Amino acid sequence: MATTSPKINPPAKIPFWRDIRILAIIAQSIFMAAVLAGFAWLISNFLANAERQGLSIGFDFLRITAGFDIAEGIDYSATDTFGRALWVGTINTIRVSLLGIILTTITGILVGIARLSNNWLLGLIAGGYIEIIRNVPLLVVLYFIYFGIVLQLPSVDDSVQPFGLPIFLNQRGISFPGLTATIGFPIWLAFIVLATIFVMILWTIQSRQEEQTGKSINKGSTAIVSFLIIVAIGWFVTGSFVSDQGMMVATSRNITEFKDYQSIFLVKIDTDALAELGMSKALLNQLDSISEYKGVKEQLYAEINALETDGGDPTVLQEQLKILDSASLTVCGEKDSIGVINASSRLRRLGINVKVKDEKSMTKASANYAKGNCDLLAGTQSQLAAERSVFDAPDAHTVVPVSVTPMVVNTPAPAGFNIQGGGRISPEFAALLFGLVLYTSTFAAEIVRAGILSVSKGQSEAARALGLNEGQRLRLIVLPQAMRVIIPPMTSQYLNLTKNSSLAVAIAYPDLVSVGNTVLNNSGQAVQVIIIFMTTYLSISLLISAFLNWYNKKVALVER
Amino acid sequence: MVKELGAPVIVCEDVHKWYGDFHALRGVNTTVREGEVVVILGPSGSGKSTWIRTLNRLEEHQRGRIIVHGTELNNDVRNIQEIRREVGMVFQQFNLFPHLTVLENITLAPIQVRKWSRDRAEEEGMKQLTRVKIPEQASKYPGQLSGGQQQRVAIARALAMQPKIMLFDEPTSALDPEMIKEVLDVMQDLANDGMTILAVTHEMGFARNVADRVIFFDEGNIVEENKPNTFFSNPREERSKLFLQQILHH
Numbered sequence: 001m002a003t004t005s006p007k008i009n010p011p012a013k014i015p016f017w018r019d020i021r022i023l024a025i026i027a028q029s030i031f032m033a034a035v036l037a038g039f040a041w042l043i044s045n046f047l048a049n050a051e052r053q054g055l056s057i058g059f060d061f062l063r064i065t066a067g068f069d070i071a072e073g074i075d076y077s078a079t080d081t082f083g084r085a086l087w088v089g090t091i092n093t094i095r096v097s098l099l100g101i102i103l104t105t106i107t108g109i110l111v112g113i114a115r116l117s118n119n120w121l122l123g124l125i126a127g128g129y130i131e132i133i134r135n136v137p138l139l140v141v142l143y144f145i146y147f148g149i150v151l152q153l154p155s156v157d158d159s160v161q162p163f164g165l166p167i168f169l170n171q172r173g174i175s176f177p178g179l180t181a182t183i184g185f186p187i188w189l190a191f192i193v194l195a196t197i198f199v200m201i202l203w204t205i206q207s208r209q210e211e212q213t214g215k216s217i218n219k220g221s222t223a224i225v226s227f228l229i230i231v232a233i234g235w236f237v238t239g240s241f242v243s244d245q246g247m248m249v250a251t252s253r254n255i256t257e258f259k260d261y262q263s264i265f266l267v268k269i270d271t272d273a274l275a276e277l278g279m280s281k282a283l284l285n286q287l288d289s290i291s292e293y294k295g296v297k298e299q300l301y302a303e304i305n306a307l308e309t310d311g312g313d314p315t316v317l318q319e320q321l322k323i324l325d326s327a328s329l330t331v332c333g334e335k336d337s338i339g340v341i342n343a344s345s346r347l348r349r350l351g352i353n354v355k356v357k358d359e360k361s362m363t364k365a366s367a368n369y370a371k372g373n374c375d376l377l378a379g380t381q382s383q384l385a386a387e388r389s390v391f392d393a394p395d396a397h398t399v400v401p402v403s404v405t406p407m408v409v410n411t412p413a414p415a416g417f418n419i420q421g422g423g424r425i426s427p428e429f430a431a432l433l434f435g436l437v438l439y440t441s442t443f444a445a446e447i448v449r450a451g452i453l454s455v456s457k458g459q460s461e462a463a464r465a466l467g468l469n470e471g472q473r474l475r476l477i478v479l480p481q482a483m484r485v486i487i488p489p490m491t492s493q494y495l496n497l498t499k500n501s502s503l504a505v506a507i508a509y510p511d512l513v514s515v516g517n518t519v520l521n522n523s524g525q526a527v528q529v530i531i532i533f534m535t536t537y538l539s540i541s542l543l544i545s546a547f548l549n550w551y552n553k554k555v556a557l558v559e560r
Numbered sequence: 561m562v563k564e565l566g567a568p569v570i571v572c573e574d575v576h577k578w579y580g581d582f583h584a585l586r587g588v589n590t591t592v593r594e595g596e597v598v599v600i601l602g603p604s605g606s607g608k609s610t611w612i613r614t615l616n617r618l619e620e621h622q623r624g625r626i627i628v629h630g631t632e633l634n635n636d637v638r639n640i641q642e643i644r645r646e647v648g649m650v651f652q653q654f655n656l657f658p659h660l661t662v663l664e665n666i667t668l669a670p671i672q673v674r675k676w677s678r679d680r681a682e683e684e685g686m687k688q689l690t691r692v693k694i695p696e697q698a699s700k701y702p703g704q705l706s707g708g709q710q711q712r713v714a715i716a717r718a719l720a721m722q723p724k725i726m727l728f729d730e731p732t733s734a735l736d737p738e739m740i741k742e743v744l745d746v747m748q749d750l751a752n753d754g755m756t757i758l759a760v761t762h763e764m765g766f767a768r769n770v771a772d773r774v775i776f777f778d779e780g781n782i783v784e785e786n787k788p789n790t791f792f793s794n795p796r797e798e799r800s801k802l803f804l805q806q807i808l809h810h
């Protein structure tokens with residue numbers, strides 16, 4: 001072959017001013033130099049001005065005590081530093097942005113698919129929502145939600161409780177049942193990790209089996225069931241083996257185990273009064289266990305109902321019922337402590353009426369118990385032992401261990417002028433999050449719709465012709481291709497949402513900018529604070545883009 | 561070369577289809593037998609694609625009956641899926657999945673729909689790729705292949721489901737002349753192997769040499785059905801003559 005190919009002269013040396021590679025490097029260098037010179041000029045200008053006006057240009061002010069309060073966020077008090085205050089603001093920004101991004105993605109996908117749906121009404125609603133919201137400035141949306149909706153909620157006294165659930169809506173925000181981790185939680189978490197690993201291994205083994213044998217195994221349900229079993233075992237094992245919780249009770253009560261507590265409760269039923277009211281011996285004899293106690297109550301209810309329909313007089317029976325209902329155990333303990341939450345909820349589960357007497361501190365609760373105002377004192381075993389040792393007669397009391405579940409439910413309840421316990425979302429956070437999600441979702445929905453539409457109809461037809469069902473068609477053919485169109489513009493929307501969260505300042509949610517403004521005013525360090533703003537937002541944005549670029553490469557590079 | 565034809569595998573009785581007000585299919589009646597090769601001809605817009613696409617429910621017919629391989633095409637999803645498993649289809653625009661490799665394109669449906677093991681699906685996939693003469697392209701992406709190669713992959717993809725019937729809708733119309741032959745050769749091999757084929761095509765050579773029957777469509781209905789030789793040399797209907805004159809003038 002070599003003999004037939006035309007003879008090529010050895011390449012002549014290209015003069016450097018015509019060499020495309022060298023020209024590119026020169027162009028780059030000139031541009032770089034111009035940019036650097038510009039920056040240098042700006043900085044030297046700033047330094048000169050700052051010096052002339054006697055401004056400090058370091059970041060030492062971050063160590064000065066802030067002296068102002070922040071309404072919500074991680075641990076912080078007015079005696080903390082400016083630096084800590086800015087950190088609290090940053091975390092608040094990240095919190096609202098991250099949650100916002102997740103909710104926007106979900107809403108955006110749903111609304112985008114809804115707008116494409118064959119259902120005329122659904123499409124109309126999705127279209128209307130998009131057209132209305134995205135044509136209103138975000139600030140107006142936020143004002144409307146905050147002043148028009150959230151602040152119009154009733155005062156604490158008149159809290160709205162939707163469907164009678166333990167959820168309270170009022171001007172101070174939304175209170176809802178929260179979960180409080182106990183000492184057993186880390187161990188339970190280990191079980192969850194273990195279960196996840198196990199399920200992943202199982203999945204791989206089964207997939208391999210499936211491929212080899214060609215028989216499809218129900219991997220999904222096997223995985224879910226085995227995961228739940230391991231996690232449930234963890235829940236109970238952790239609950240009974242590690243517990244620092246206990247309850248103190250008078251030794252005379254003969255209590256050695258948690259379930260014995262029902263006997264104290266049964267003693268508190270005023271059987272004499274019941275006998276006086278004419279309750280039969282047979283019924284009275286039944287009041288020796290919790291289940292029968294409940295049975296007796298049900299029987300009374302039934303008899304009262306029967307009497308009422310027959311026109312008889314149920315007063316006596318109602319009196320009896322009142323006496324049964326009034327029997328209760330009083331638990332003392334430190335307010336909102338795991339001991340109180342756990343003990344009261346477990347006793348209630350046994351079917352025992354419980355009254356809780358909260359105190360600010362263990363010492364006060366203990367004093368209350370010593371005075372005989374409560375049947376039980378709840379707390380950690382070490383706390384209880386310490387309290388007991390200072391009693392006049394320590395031997396008259398015993399500490400009985402109480403097992404805890406890895407997490408206990410913490411239900412909010414009205415108390416005085418506030419709602420106590422449970423988790424709480426502030427009105428400002430709720431308004432900002434809702435506003436950001438409502439607004440950004442409209443753009444996300446359009447992006448999702450465009451992504452799905454960008455996949456040609458032929459792809460769907462080929463999938464159908466091959467016998468794939470609609471779910472497989474969406475999952476295996478349409479979405480993977482739509483993803484490549486969706487991700488880049490979606491990234492910008494995520495960045496927009498993050499940056500737009502700085503509008504928090506308008507409704508007084510203490511995000512980075514909001515807190516930063518206060519820091520700026522109190523410290524006078526304008527330039528430094530603004531540099532902190534910029535670097536923080538830049539870092540968050542770069543992190544988000546880096547993650548999505550990585551993901552985009554993963555789905556995009558497969559084509560060629 | 562007289563071919564023994566088997567039992568009827570596609571039966572159309574008075575099939576009608578409307579796009580809104582437009583009456584696209586106007587009472588199509590015909591029967592295709594096992595092993596038969598049918599070429600569908602007709603002017604543009606006459607309803608050839610529409611009809612062939614009703615046979616696997618890419619288009620819904622609104623009146624009449626279509627029975628494919630003993631199963632009636634109705635609104636029962638099970639029937640539709642069953643028929644789609646037995647009927648392969650090849651499109652003018654190939655419609656390969658660009659995000660999957662050639663072999664993944666081919667094994668996708670056998671694994672997902674037929675629930676075959678990956679090994680078995682890949683073995684079958686390679687067999688089909690060899691049949692269309694491009695086994696060496698297995699690990700490439702569709703975008704890296706020529707049009708003719710892509711269309712052959714599309715054929716292999718349909719064949720991997722081991723269909724009883726193959727539908728072709730202008731499989732060579734998007735191809736350069738030198739690639740057309742590659743695809744037609746594959747189709748001819750299929751016909752020789754006894755596959756039941758329905759093909760919309762303007763390749764008169766294929767119609768003349770391979771087809772057992774020509775169906776001529778016009779204005780949403782079958783105007784003439786005939787043996788290829790008779791159809792080309794001595795068409796029965798005026799409209800067929802007109803059509804043949806027009807295409808043969810080119």
Ligand SMILES: Nc1ncnc2c1ncn2[C@@H]1O[C@H](COP(=O)(O)OP(=O)(O)OP(=O)(O)O)[C@@H](O)[C@H]1O
Pocket residue numbers: 579582584602603604605606607608609610611
């Ligand atoms: N989705 C649709 N909506 C409305 N009308 C349609 C649709 N698809 C096809 N038609 C109409 O139905 C008629 C038949 O179309 P079809 O695609 O079946 O023709 P064809 O015979 O395949 O033509 P060609 O040779 O150009 O492919 C045409 O008049 C076309 O305009």
Ligand SMILES: [Mg+2]
Pocket residue numbers: 608609610729730
């Ligand atoms: Mg057509």
